[in-house]
Amino acid sequence: MKNESFALEIERFFEYFVNELKLTNKSKYTIISYNTTIKSFIEFIRQYEKPLSFENLKKIDIMNFLEYKNMVLEKQSELEMSSKKLYITHLKTFFTFVNENLDTDIKLSTIFKINIKVPKRTPKGVENKDVEILEHYLENLQLNNFLNIRASLILKILLYSGARRGELEVLKTKNFVVDGELYIIHTIGKGDKERTLYIPKEYIEDEISYYIANDIDFIATTKSGKVMDGSQIYRFLNNTYKKIGIRYSGAHILRHTFAKSMIAKDVNIVTVKELLGHANIQTTMIYTNPNQREVQKAYLDTMK
Known part of the structure; x- marks a missing residue:
């Protein structure tokens, strides 16, 4: 696998990231949600054709990850805009943590310059x-x-x-x-x-x-x-x-x-x-x- 070493690096950083979430009293549901996103991203990069690293990660790679999530869903349903926004938020927060603990500068403002507008809807209750x-x-x-x-x-x-x-x-x-x-x-x-x-x-x-x-x-x-x-x-x-x-x-x-x-x-x-x-x-x-x-x-x- 082209990106196995990068996947292992992300796994290593994610363990530290989870510790920070726990120390800052994030709920277990928040941690589960982050875990779902990052595990999906690791699965994605393990089968991604382009060799990836913290140094060459681009906006197009994040967009391809979202498309990968669409493909995983197959014909069940299109990936919701709110889900896309959540994945991007999770990845940006995680990579900000990595950036703070890494010598290499990840271009976060460029990579995550993705504006997804989620339509505002009144939450539905039981009819x-x-x-x-x-x-x-x-x-x-x-x-x-x-x-x-x-x-x-x-x-x-x-x-x-x-x-x-x-x-x-x-x-x-x-x-x-x-x-x-x-x-x-x-x-x-x-x-x-x-x-x-x-x-x-x-x-x-x-x-x-x-x-x-x-x-x-x-x-x-x-x-x-x-x-x-x-x-x-x-x-x-x-x-x-x-x-x-x-x-x-x-x-x-x-x-x-x-x-x-x-x-x-x-x-x-x-x-x-x-x-x-x-x-x-x-x-x-x-x-x-x-x-x-x-x-x-x-x-x-x-x-x-």
Whole structure:
């Protein structure tokens, strides 16, 4: 292989880079995401015809990597613009790290002068009719065994508190504190920051009582008592969606649903920002785009 030595150099630097990510408290999902990109880049250069090194890396090589990712997808789908932008961001950040620890100067500003415009879209949540199906499922779920109780608790926390999957993973029964009609939930959010979630006490009181009575520590726990990791939570959610006949995947769709429900109820945007644990209000603003029905109504009102 022409680029085996270059691939090995990148692997060596990536080990150091991962250590830096961990030391700077980057989330495990961020590290997994970087790992996916860099491993793909290493696979690409190992089969790339042009001999590569840190000294001769060019913009065209990065563009060819994106085309390689398209080819890997084959006929499944075209590589999303957001994915292309993420790959470039990851590679630029990684090569900036390499540049800081290498005698050779990598021409980063030239290599990564790639402007990919990602169209701004309001994140999709669960459709209203599917929320009704999910809530009907929860209302009729018999809390007579551990698996049903766990399913009810996980789904309600994600749907009604705006929790992230990573926050759910570390959530324990001791994090739930009763305050009047609410459970105040203290957890560790994105970037290892402490964060507070809220959920009406009546929504999950039976489930929490069961967990406490049976000395179950973590909310996301398997039947054998092991803590569920992100992929297990992901599969559990997808299996539930499939079982009740709605087409979604993962936990983030429920977080989007929570955010959009807050906006629909005219909750102040600053409050929504706090409920979602966003560091920047601009992130929260993506949920505020009016839908077409609202636009049409506003237009007609002005024309009367």
